Amino acid sequence: MELVKGRPQNEDGRLGKEIETYDLLDALEISYERVDHEALNTMEACAEVDQLLQCTICKNLFLCNRQKTKYYLLMMPGDKPFKTKELSAQINSARLSFASPEDMETLLNLSPGSVTVMGLMYDRENRVQLLVDEDVLEGEYFGCHPCINTSSIRLRTKDVFDRFLKAVHHDMIRVHLTGETSS
Secondary structure, three states: OOOEEOOOOOOOOOOHHHHHHHHHHHHOOOOOEEEEOOOOOOOOOOHHHHHHHOOOEOEEEEEEOOOOOOEEEEEEOOOOOOOHHHHHHHHOOOOOEEOOHHHHHHHHOOOOOOOOHHHHHHOOOOOEEEEEEHHHHHOOEEEEOOOOOOEEEEEEHHHHHHHHHHHOOOOEEEEOOOOOOOO
16 A cells, blocks of 8 residues: 555546546645555454554444434544434434435445545535534544545545535534443
8 A cells, every 4th residue: 555645647447436536626626645455344444544644534424314304424533432322412313323325325426335525525415414523623634535445535624624515515513422321
């Protein structure tokens, strides 16, 4: 694995949505570094990539309410346990669960294992609400997939949450997740 600046020199064999991610970041003049790797499907598998990028790749969860009328993309540190009850109370949405892969594909053009904030560029109807754990906002850099889990990119956190979100017409709700179980 090698850390390189910007988009791949050769785009052969890359998915369109990955190239569209680089196109958008380049158009917004957001600099990024990239590393290609085997598919990463767990946070444990991300550890080596985290070390190379010198930032943490977030855990990204695609959630919905029971009626499937509200969808959420939750970004949180990978080492923090997710407690549904804790999040539900903060966003006033009871009975959160994982949304289906079909809904993920329809709304964000993403497949399981590749969930990323970059997928919001495909949510032109703003059906997905971004939820961000406050710990994610503390780091100078932020790591995510460019809509495919065989590459990871490092961007400035400020660029993602100020410039990228504005460009894709999304806002975020800041949440505080402790990861602690209530007694």
